[in-house]
Amino acid sequence: MEEWLMQKNVTASDVARALGMSQSTVSRVFTPGASVSAKTRKKVLEAAQQMGYRPNAIARSLITKKSNMIGIVMGDVKNPFYPNVLSMFSRELGKKGYHLLFVNTKNNQISDDEIFQLCEYNVEGIIITDALLTSSLASYFKDKQIPIVMFNRYEQNSLFHAVSCDNIDGGYQIGKYLLTKGHRHLAFISGNPNTSTSHDRKKGFQEALQESGYTYTTEYGDYTYEGSYQATLRLLKSALPLDAIFCANDIMALGAIDAAKEIGVRIPEDVSIIGFDDIDLAAWSAYSLTTWKQPVNKMIAATIELLLKHIEKPEQNNLIIYKSIKGSLVERKTVMDRH
Amino acid sequence: MEEWLMQKNVTASDVARALGMSQSTVSRVFTPGASVSAKTRKKVLEAAQQMGYRPNAIARSLITKKSNMIGIVMGDVKNPFYPNVLSMFSRELGKKGYHLLFVNTKNNQISDDEIFQLCEYNVEGIIITDALLTSSLASYFKDKQIPIVMFNRYEQNSLFHAVSCDNIDGGYQIGKYLLTKGHRHLAFISGNPNTSTSHDRKKGFQEALQESGYTYTTEYGDYTYEGSYQATLRLLKSALPLDAIFCANDIMALGAIDAAKEIGVRIPEDVSIIGFDDIDLAAWSAYSLTTWKQPVNKMIAATIELLLKHIEKPEQNNLIIYKSIKGSLVERKTVMDRH
């Protein structure tokens, strides 16, 4: 009885043999929607429990061609925004029976090889976060019909669905807000300018300023605390008048605040700072950062919906969908009314 | 020629047929250590490239019984320490050809079901980070001989290998250090007291103080910024004299700093604060936190070594190894010399 416990891998056949029934009957017990009598189901379940049997997902997926695995590609785990996103994807997809195969990219540069490896595992779909595909990879996936959703990044004429915050709107509203509060000498600290997020936030910001006839300075902050810290130093030490800085993400805004404090520039009395994301850190009392809240919950939900729809109905997906979801202003203490 | 591109899944047989050779020959080309002539290898490789063939890892693992997947279970992604750890595991294991199946737990409570699902995927090993196994799960894994390494957590009489920082030593050195710097009224803000990390750090701290005849207050900080923020408020608003706080991790130390500042208590002039971890945030100029550096690189390396050794030589692993690696003090600006 108990010697099953010693066995390395108990298979459905083992259970079947022990019970004097066929392997397929055992299999049916573990196959949703298959028909088994209540009595045999009970017997099988008990024996499985006893013997420590669990269906082998690998073997199953070989035949069903459903691995129930989804690849997730993530670059910048240093920005708290992303671990949070990862956690939410894990939870939500877990509820639906999917598991995450995690790939971390260096420098947000997706290596073809890493991604091919994902495919070899028959992932049913891939979520790409803060990174872009090389065009050769893109067409490979297109040919292979592997569903992909870009999260928080997109490209012109992309071959794949994308979900992000409405970054243009966010940038625009931030510009308006800063102007409304009486700021006239503005600066933008950018992330990697090749990213749609940084690009769009800047674009919206620029539109708002242009409408009112204002211009602004741009510095490169690399989407990192350190990068923005240095950028802010350059900005504040220059001769340019400056009363507000819009940072393309929160982590850079925090770097900007710290840099300002370091050289005795008061926030917000001397210069206002506004971020983008609304990460947990932004609410810490050390910062109390005024920022733009990305609707992460909705973005996650939209991504999953798009991905699963594509997975379930591969045929009707010639149409590329780009969802952009509006965020909202979170007023804290780093922007002052200058009137 | 090109119509292969339209095909859903190109198999080894497809390639073999196109080349007029056997499936096994094709297979051998992709099997390290198998013998194929240079000429046929070249032909196969070219055809595979043409036709978009890649070996199916699922099918392969079914027969080799090597999935090349490792499960990683992680709880608190809000503490930046862990995303960083995840990223490093991903990189290092990736180099060795392993992929990560990621599971996020709620409340650091590993649900049996989630873990069983990992097993169904034939993960070759599991890394458990900042969470513990229920004892029923533990014995299940023991029976199944699935290698597990606990990272940054361990239990008495654990059935599994564990790797962590030498937390007792860390706590001890911190106690000594604070005393040496002339502090006499000490407090400890704990994480979850059921965790070995919090427990051991406290234990070492306590030893150091006892040796010199000092006592200390304990407050519960829950390993979170918020929890520690409140704990610090309680501490500072009480009538107790206080000149130094040791927080069981960095994120709590940051909460403590912010709480102190909020009510006008100067750091380090009025009270010194020291953390544990040395996360990136600790070095930010807003905090300049003096802390204890966990040797993350070494811890990761040790974990991987233990895990892979166990995977490769399952038989000789009745011996449970617990590796604890010494950390080091990082002096910044939150501890003052009170002499």
Next chain:
DNA sequence: CTGTTAGCGCATTCAT
């Protein structure tokens, strides 16, 4: 409802 059969895509004997 259950047993028999076939085969998913591959690595691995055993021949040659």
Next chain:
DNA sequence: ATGAATGCGCTAACAG
């Protein structure tokens, strides 16, 4: 060095 045959553990189609 290569081909033929076998089976990993499972689900699905087909009988009954």
